[in-house]
Every structure is written in C-alpha cells, then in structure tokens.
Amino acid sequence: MPQIDRSLIADAPAFAGLDAAALDDVLSHALPCRLPKGEAAFRQGEPAEKFFLLLHGRLRVTRLNAQGQQILVRFVNPDDLFGVAMAIQSPVYPGTAEAAVDSLALAWPNSAWAGMIARHPTLAVNTMRALGARLQDSQQRILDLSTQKVEQRIAGAVLRLARQAGRPSEAGVKIDFPLSRQDLAEMTASTLYTVSRTLSAWEAFGLVEAGRQSLTVRDAPGLQAIADAEG
Amino acid sequence: MPQIDRSLIADAPAFAGLDAAALDDVLSHALPCRLPKGEAAFRQGEPAEKFFLLLHGRLRVTRLNAQGQQILVRFVNPDDLFGVAMAIQSPVYPGTAEAAVDSLALAWPNSAWAGMIARHPTLAVNTMRALGARLQDSQQRILDLSTQKVEQRIAGAVLRLARQAGRPSEAGVKIDFPLSRQDLAEMTASTLYTVSRTLSAWEAFGLVEAGRQSLTVRDAPGLQAIADAEG
DNA sequence: GGCGGAATTTGCGCGCCGACAAGGAAGGAG
DNA sequence: CTCCTTCCTTGTCGGCGCGCAAATTCCGCC
Structure with missing residues (x-):
C-alpha cells in the first residue's frame, strides 16, 4: 500500500477536526485514482461501490432524465467529496462524474465508510454539513429557476x-x-x-x-x- | 418538565437505532410546540434557535427571493425533521415553515444539538441521510424544471x-x-x-x-x- | 499545411405559457 | 340571510426563448 501524505487531505473540510492519527487511519483505506480529462469516475446508474475526494483538477457532475436530456448538476472542486451515494443509502450513483481536466482523486470502498464514521464521528458531522451546503445550493437554484x-x-x-x-x-x-x-x-x-x-x-x-x-x-x-x- | 412519551418519536427515521435510554435523553431536552393552522414555526431570515420534529399535521416550507417572489420548497410530513439550520451551519432559517393544518411538533434548542450528537452519533448519521434524501429530491426537481x-x-x-x-x-x-x-x-x-x-x-x-x-x-x-x- | 470535426454564431418563425382583466363560486362571520 | 373575503375560472394578448437550419471559426491531428 502506497503511503499517501497526510497533508494532501488535511485542508479538506470533510476531514476538519481530525488529528494526525485519525487522518492516517482514514488514508490507510484510500486509493489514489487518476482521471485523465474526459474519463468518468462513475456513471449514473452504476452500483455505488466507492466514494471520493478530489485532490486536484475539476469534475463535471451530470444527470440524465428518462428521455436522455441532461443537466449539469455541479462542478466538483478540489477538496470536495463526491460520489457519496452511501451517505444517502442509494445503491447506485444518481449522476455521472467526469473529469473536465486531468484530475486526481482519492477513492475509498463503501465498505470502509461505516468503520470510518464509527471511529471518527466528526466525519459524519462534516459530511452532514457538506450535504447541507449542497442542499442549500440546490434550493437556491430551484428558486432561481422558478423566478x-x-x-x-x-x-x-x-x-x-x-x-x-x-x-x-x-x-x-x-x-x-x-x-x-x-x-x-x-x-x-x-x-x-x-x-x-x-x-x-x-x-x-x-x-x-x-x-x-x-x-x-x-x-x-x-x-x-x-x-x-x-x- | 412534562414527560413526553417515547413512543411518539420512536418511529421517526431521525431517531432510528436509538434505544429507550437514548430516546429518553433526547426527549428530556424537547419541548412540545403547538402550531394552529396558519401559524409559523419560524420565518425566513430569523435567527435559527431551534430545530423541530413534526408529530402531527402538515407544514408548508416556502422561500422568498429578493423581489418577494415565493416558491414552495416542500411539505413537511409527520416524523420529518425541519428547521435543521444548524446542521448546515446557517445562523438564520433559509425559509419559512407554517402550518397548513393544525399541527404539533417537538422543538429542541440548538444548544442541545452538539451534546445530542456527541452522545448519540447515530443521530448525525440519520440526519445525514435525511439531508441526503432531500438533496436527491431537490436535484430531481431541478432536472424536472429543466427538462x-x-x-x-x-x-x-x-x-x-x-x-x-x-x-x-x-x-x-x-x-x-x-x-x-x-x-x-x-x-x-x-x-x-x-x-x-x-x-x-x-x-x-x-x-x-x-x-x-x-x-x-x-x-x-x-x-x-x-x-x-x-x- | 491541409483536413475534419467540434464548437460557436446568427437568422427566422412559432409555440408555450405568463400577465392582466373581469367575472363567478364557495365559505365564513355577523 | 347577507356581506365580504378568498379562491377559482376563463378569455385574450403578447413576448421570451426554444428549435431548426446553415454558415463560420477554431483547434487538433495527420
């Protein structure tokens, strides 16, 4: 297992409040994931087996409806979590995430999630905040679309x-x-x-x-x- | 302090996985909150001082833009959490929640939140799921509005x-x-x-x-x- | 340097649906 | 019962912005 430097993720809001030992514990389950421009980290409808943290680059998250029309849900910026389908109990990814430029992410298997939040409850709180912020954004977007x-x-x-x-x-x-x-x-x-x-x-x-x-x-x-x- | 029956909240997804002692602990900080039809639990822009669980009835959550145009964000159903502004670090409520019919809720002061999730980490996980579900709904609504x-x-x-x-x-x-x-x-x-x-x-x-x-x-x-x- | 494809621009027409106006129906208060 | 408020219906008009077509520009690639 390659040793990943703690400093890569120390600034991510998702891991705020974790000490060095906790960061090392979290990192011990992570795998680096290179995403050349155009490549997808996951596609809509695929079984959700991993979740990710973007280290470098930029991803486009899109969503298709039944008729094949597409919207751009958001851009993923460095230090953002993405693909956290297990946080919402979804067995599949609800959208597609592909690299807008050459990117680098960390990936964790979903199986590691339960243990991670059990050992580090702060993680659940941080993830909750991240979801809350995205919920705010989404509702603002609905308001904008409507008015x-x-x-x-x-x-x-x-x-x-x-x-x-x-x-x-x-x-x-x-x-x-x-x-x-x-x-x-x-x-x-x-x-x-x-x-x-x-x-x-x-x-x-x-x-x-x-x-x-x-x-x-x-x-x-x-x-x-x-x-x-x-x- | 009035004793509130545990069974009132035992079925709420927000408190799933908590045992009887934990439920009693949670309830010990809660206050009942009667909401006659038309009355608001909170209004957009007010300092967020409490969060709520709807026991009975139905609430309309609305949101105004700067020009005064309004959208209906969602209806709150029994057993739903609402007004969880502190989960997203917002100092004010981003919307208004008013009773569509005579309703009854439980209210907790925000100050109780930190202790509650510290003692019962499951609460953070449950809240995370609830936010995730609402995020899903919101993104689906954006897709619908767009296409x-x-x-x-x-x-x-x-x-x-x-x-x-x-x-x-x-x-x-x-x-x-x-x-x-x-x-x-x-x-x-x-x-x-x-x-x-x-x-x-x-x-x-x-x-x-x-x-x-x-x-x-x-x-x-x-x-x-x-x-x-x-x- | 030339080629091919993708991204962009621009003209044109029309259809959805928003906006206003006016009238009607239902229900509560007295 | 009557008044008054609130909610709902329906007609008409017009404009925003979508949709297609076709031309053009830009870029990568051979």
Whole structure:
C-alpha cells in the first residue's frame, strides 16, 4: 500500500477536526485514482461501490432524465467529496462524474465508510454539513429557476463559477477550466443558442470576454447588476 | 418538565437505532410546540434557535427571493425533521415553515444539538441521510424544471403529493390537506392561471376531481402517463 | 499545411405559457 | 340571510426563448 501524505487531505473540510492519527487511519483505506480529462469516475446508474475526494483538477457532475436530456448538476472542486451515494443509502450513483481536466482523486470502498464514521464521528458531522451546503445550493437554484429570466440565471452561474474557479488574468477573472456554451445551458435550463446570444451581447458591452470553451469576466459588478435585476 | 412519551418519536427515521435510554435523553431536552393552522414555526431570515420534529399535521416550507417572489420548497410530513439550520451551519432559517393544518411538533434548542450528537452519533448519521434524501429530491426537481413542460411538472407534483399525503376516498386518492392552485403553481414554477386551466382539462378527462383547496386523484396511471410523456 | 470535426454564431418563425382583466363560486362571520 | 373575503375560472394578448437550419471559426491531428 502506497503511503499517501497526510497533508494532501488535511485542508479538506470533510476531514476538519481530525488529528494526525485519525487522518492516517482514514488514508490507510484510500486509493489514489487518476482521471485523465474526459474519463468518468462513475456513471449514473452504476452500483455505488466507492466514494471520493478530489485532490486536484475539476469534475463535471451530470444527470440524465428518462428521455436522455441532461443537466449539469455541479462542478466538483478540489477538496470536495463526491460520489457519496452511501451517505444517502442509494445503491447506485444518481449522476455521472467526469473529469473536465486531468484530475486526481482519492477513492475509498463503501465498505470502509461505516468503520470510518464509527471511529471518527466528526466525519459524519462534516459530511452532514457538506450535504447541507449542497442542499442549500440546490434550493437556491430551484428558486432561481422558478423566478428568474434566462439572462439572470446565466449571469448568476457565470459569477458563481468565477468565484469558485476564477483565476486573475490580464483582462479580468478567467474561469480556469474548459466551459462550453452547452455547459452553461445545462446549468441554467437554457439552450446553447440562447447562451451564445447572451454572451455575444455581453461581450459587446465589455462585460465578458468569451472564447472557445473559455470565459473571462471583465466586469463582475456589471454582471451582478444583471443577475439582481428584477424581472 | 412534562414527560413526553417515547413512543411518539420512536418511529421517526431521525431517531432510528436509538434505544429507550437514548430516546429518553433526547426527549428530556424537547419541548412540545403547538402550531394552529396558519401559524409559523419560524420565518425566513430569523435567527435559527431551534430545530423541530413534526408529530402531527402538515407544514408548508416556502422561500422568498429578493423581489418577494415565493416558491414552495416542500411539505413537511409527520416524523420529518425541519428547521435543521444548524446542521448546515446557517445562523438564520433559509425559509419559512407554517402550518397548513393544525399541527404539533417537538422543538429542541440548538444548544442541545452538539451534546445530542456527541452522545448519540447515530443521530448525525440519520440526519445525514435525511439531508441526503432531500438533496436527491431537490436535484430531481431541478432536472424536472429543466427538462419538462409545465403540464408534466404539475402531474409529477400531484402524484408525489398523493403518495406522501394521500388518503383513499370514494372517488380515488384524496390529498388530505388544503392545497390551492397557487400552492401547486409555487411547487412547479408556474402560475395559478396555468394550474387552474390544467386541472380543469384533467377534470374533463376524468383524471382528477378538483375542488376548492382540495384535489382527488382518480386515475393515477393516467397522470403518470402525462408525467412520463416526452416533450 | 491541409483536413475534419467540434464548437460557436446568427437568422427566422412559432409555440408555450405568463400577465392582466373581469367575472363567478364557495365559505365564513355577523 | 347577507356581506365580504378568498379562491377559482376563463378569455385574450403578447413576448421570451426554444428549435431548426446553415454558415463560420477554431483547434487538433495527420
């Protein structure tokens, strides 16, 4: 078994409050999992046999309905848990997680979960908080879908991405992983056509700089004003 | 301190796996909380000082956006936890919970939470599962909002309500609490006008029986067919 | 350097469903 | 019984944004 350095996971909120010995115990059951761009950690409907912590990179979690239409549930950022189907007693993964860029994760077999939370109850509390935060996000998204117009939702999504995965660049804050018009459409319950038109209009106003699978926010307050507009 | 009977909460999933002594310990911190129809257990934005378990009745949880538009987040059923803001580290309630019918709940001060999960780690696991289930529901709802037409969403909402709160009656399965067109609109990101038209059409086909704040499902498979239709 | 495919742009038309207006029905209070 | 409030129904109109088609640009790859 390869020895994994404790410092890799010490900063993850999921393992906050665990001491060095506990971290070593947790790590002793983990296996590294390389995910080249495009590869899936798991696919919707597969038996849920593992859960993961993202160390480096970025994953897209998507969900299909019966008719094959797809939405983008969320992006997984470093230090996030993902694939925690066993926390909700689901025998299968409810979505698909694939690498948006070359990524590295740690994987634990589900069988290790029960022992881990029994020995380290803090883990259950931390996981509860993580789920609670995601529940909050989901309910906010439902509210946005229910009450906002498409342009506002796209503005909100872009601002959130810039906050979570933005890197300062010459022209503003650049979202530092490939992001297509289709991705934004699947995040905002819209279509790639509408997203394309919207970004073109914003670019004309100097709010963003839009490229092929790339997006730079030039005027965050301007976007925020669009997101906050009533209508 | 009034002695509350253990059997009141023994069936709640939140307290599954706790023995009699643990249940008594939990109950020793609880206070009964009567909620006449229309009264709120808490309102959005208030400091979150308590969490609750519904014993009897039915609550509507709503959420407002900055412009005052409202959605109906969920109905709270007996044996459900609600107001668990502290599980997600939120200092205020993110929504409003008001009684749809005369209801009875148990309330705990937030200060009791830390001790309770420390003494009974199963509680954290149970709460985690409950949050996970709600997260699943929320993500399914986002998928529905993103990919379905209004009529399908209304059909889905009605079927879910009939399953959760249906009581067999002469003509079919009656949803056994007051439910207005406005409620259904707020659940499905629609308007009371569209909901009214839809129910009228369904009634003409014999799928449902719609009254003032009341709804009876006569042909669940027929509704399911509408919900499943592609388009 | 040229080729092929994927991502994006843009024009055009129409359909769902939201918004307003006005009227009707049901139920509770006195 | 009557009033008044709340809830519901139904008609009409119009706009947002989806859907298709087709052209264009960009990038990787051979």
